[in-house]
Amino acid sequence: MISKILIANRGEIALRVLRAAKELGIATVAVHSTADADAMHVRLADESVCIGPPPSRESYLNIHQIVAACEITGADAVHPGYGFLSENAKFAEILEAHGITFIGPTAEHIRLMGDKITAKQTAVELGIPVVPGSEGEVTAENVLEIAREIGFPVLIKATAGGGGRGMKVAKTEADLDEAFNTARTEALAAFGNGAVYMEKYLGKPRHIEIQVVGDGEGNAIHLGERDCSLQRRHQKVWEEANSPALNVEQRMNIGQICADAMKKMKYRGAGTIEFLYENGEFYFIEMNTRLQVEHPITEAITNIDLVHEQIRVASGEGLSVSQDEIQFQGHAIECRINAEDPRTFVPSPGTITHFHAPGGLGVRVDSGVYAGYKIPPYYDSLIGKLIVHGRTREECIKRLRRVLDEFVVDGIKTTLPLFQDLVENPDILKGDYDIHWLENYLAGGKEH
Amino acid sequence: MISKILIANRGEIALRVLRAAKELGIATVAVHSTADADAMHVRLADESVCIGPPPSRESYLNIHQIVAACEITGADAVHPGYGFLSENAKFAEILEAHGITFIGPTAEHIRLMGDKITAKQTAVELGIPVVPGSEGEVTAENVLEIAREIGFPVLIKATAGGGGRGMKVAKTEADLDEAFNTARTEALAAFGNGAVYMEKYLGKPRHIEIQVVGDGEGNAIHLGERDCSLQRRHQKVWEEANSPALNVEQRMNIGQICADAMKKMKYRGAGTIEFLYENGEFYFIEMNTRLQVEHPITEAITNIDLVHEQIRVASGEGLSVSQDEIQFQGHAIECRINAEDPRTFVPSPGTITHFHAPGGLGVRVDSGVYAGYKIPPYYDSLIGKLIVHGRTREECIKRLRRVLDEFVVDGIKTTLPLFQDLVENPDILKGDYDIHWLENYLAGGKEH
């Protein structure tokens, strides 16, 4: 059994982990840089250790200091949160060598999924659908055959390529020859290498990810999907569970594929398998072998505390639920509240003069900030997450609209006004968006 | 359809109603005394009207002023909250006469249930179990027969009585003669009238109440029970749903009895049927024809917003759910946070210097206070409600323990420390308490 958890992170996720540990009656150690001495999780932890100066590489990324902090406090487990050392296989190994439980998967699994090539190979082996593509180079002889196999539209890409050069889309067979020849010519001109390969082309995919938890002994469950298509510069901004695009059959089908894959690999801990989704098909992107920022929307619709599950399986206690006990109830949306200008997204560090979280039914706020808290300029700008739950997506959005009007963060700029705009947007209300939607919207795209 | 609701209340319940109205897209009018000009619901309402000076009878209880406020704002409905005018039949009638919808039952039903005698008669007629007792006076001739009918233990009470005089318990038949004779003698001495009657004696009952909602057209549902046995001076302090004492069969059985009764009487709106419960039997106490303070624990385990339902049925839209769609999920506890000394219960009005609500999964805070808010001394001391939900009672209590440590209300005294004690108490952990438990505990009773 784990008796004392050191939380190797900061901000809202450090507080999130602390809350779960407290609920399980496990003692907590907060570690922090000198910039975070006043952080909420430091105040609420049973013990705290300052591990270095503000720069992350000298504190939150400094494995040596964190292990030393375990030693002097007697912590027998480490929860890495997300980011920082959460997907660092070496960290997991060093902890293991010191007899400290890493609350996460094995170093081997972190490594396997941390490399794009081995991750995709593993996904294929485990039966997880990937983007179909040519095995190797495409030539004038096999181009049509391969394209037909993959199915149109297809994308022809330079094997030496990057940055969009030597990349052409063929929507139908009629476009194929021209696309193939242009791609080859551009590739040769740009890279001195005319070799090209082929992939399925996804024009307007959604980002849909499946939450899984495994016990490391061959048992694993899925907790449905999250739709994280609303992104800005590959940063998720608004997440929903369930996805407005999936039906129950699709959900349970892809969920079962992922759970089965995790059983097969004897995965331990929480993980997320990310897909692009278009026209009813899922295409594996990557697997995150850690808790994710947006995990609370899954908790909202399942009532299952994912950090509790992480701690349980790390302790060898196994999962608290079986797949058939999991019920998906209603709809949840998370808005990431960043200390940023809601139009320009320029960071806005500073002192929060007033902070008043919204309340009422179906509202959850995960945030380490408080009135008087000074946001340090050294770390990312996420200062809190607003999670709203309703019996239906419509009820959830109506509640979100109400809640956004109540949320007060004064003294700095936040992204709250962006969400006030989004909850009125017709595309958002219909759930009709893809991974390009938010960028277009922010650029003033005509379609919105 | 209702287009603008005037909220004829103050404090957390005014904010609660405002939130529901906003979620339904209905405009809101806050009314307030001069003492409440800075209240949260006043700030968040679309319009506000000052209706009088601090004393309630000149403001929140002043029907004339409230109706005038409806007139000048064009509000077409009034939500009375709880307390104040919420069970005032005359108020409901006057609103109706002015063409304003009262969000609550008919004046007739308020009156029927507002009178102890007619309420009990109605309960009997509707098939709701009541405390068994003698029809009239008990005499030496019929005392044994009646006692056997009711079942031991029985209570013999002076018909002219009060204050415990002329009141005797007979635990078994062997005690009956002595109890009867002593009661008569005492009654005669104390009141000059030796007449006595008999009731079932409940030694250690729990307070269990059933939440009902009717559409006024003959359809009604129940939303399970709440256990509100933990009381101090008849004020509920800690409430739970479901009751630790009931099983599913008992819950659905008494719930169905209540729902059927509401169907029969064509009850409209939310209501609560309160019972004493002992040894598997329910005994009607009274019916509250309004929303109750502790309604959020029912919302937590059903995901149904009771104020939404109230507004729906008042609008003639009917209920949003049928009985078979209602699922009871997990366990919820409410702690009433009063501005009071946690030991002496002396009120502690004043300015809240810091306020930080706890967050995370399964936590709801309903409160109108904020940092800098000055609690006026004119009204009751309830400043907020903490509602915690978990998949099981055990998980709920562990979460509550964590959450209580996070809740910060500075500048005044609150009852938070009382709850920090209660969540560690073995009887509470076992759910083993009755309506006398808290008073005994506070008095330092030996059994705790």
Added chain:
Amino acid sequence: MSEKKNGIDKGLIRDLADILNDTDLTEIEVEQDDLRIRVSRASTTQYVQAPIAAAAPIAAAAVAAAPAAAAPVAAADNKNAITAPMVGTAYLAPAPGAKAFIEVGATVKEGQTLLIIEAMKTMNQIPAPRSGKVTEILITDGQPVEYGQPLVIVE
């Protein structure tokens, strides 16, 4: 009922209140020409005086998102203001088109009707609580008024 803007710069008041909150001062007083604004933290209400007697008070505390919906009760601090004893619709004349009860500059006697407030179909005459000169009428005919709202200044 907080839509009284008659020439007062609400933005300025709000800015001062923000400064007060941000700096945690207890009081800021600004005087310029015939305008004087004082915002303070100690009491729950802040007020504005001159050139008009009523303005929406600025909330002392946190709720930045709240619409300015607080009551102009503090304007009753002007000792010469006669305030509404009830909620209703104020009328300056006994009937539509009739001559107004009072006008600016008129002298009124104690007990003389200043205006009428209609509530629940009842016309309530509002008498002058003392004799004096009407220096200002703060409402227009047919305007809804709330409890404590300044109606007339009698000096």
Added chain:
Amino acid sequence: MSEKKNGIDKGLIRDLADILNDTDLTEIEVEQDDLRIRVSRASTTQYVQAPIAAAAPIAAAAVAAAPAAAAPVAAADNKNAITAPMVGTAYLAPAPGAKAFIEVGATVKEGQTLLIIEAMKTMNQIPAPRSGKVTEILITDGQPVEYGQPLVIVE
């Protein structure tokens, strides 16, 4: 690692911080005999000087329920304090029972080992960053130390 109580009245500091918060002042300075305490609102850290160099800072803001678990970083404000460059267990002597590296009153040279911090089974010698006289040793043998914690005062 905030268990440094060596004679400083933590309650007093907490009281001062409470007064500061309650009164919304920006600074309170109290001097008595050789004790001087200043708590301030403007910066995020408050500090205490003399008679010892280290004390737990008082949180400027709201979390009253929090245990006093903040780091003694501010004590590094004492310019003469040598602070821990790493987390670990501090030892004053090269081996159990051996003579301590330094003692109060001793003169040390730049580069001379002051103490050892053990972390991850490695002994790290902590050298004097400058020459001077050891006026105070703030830790005991075998004490866990965190980053930035004052160890020794060299004047």
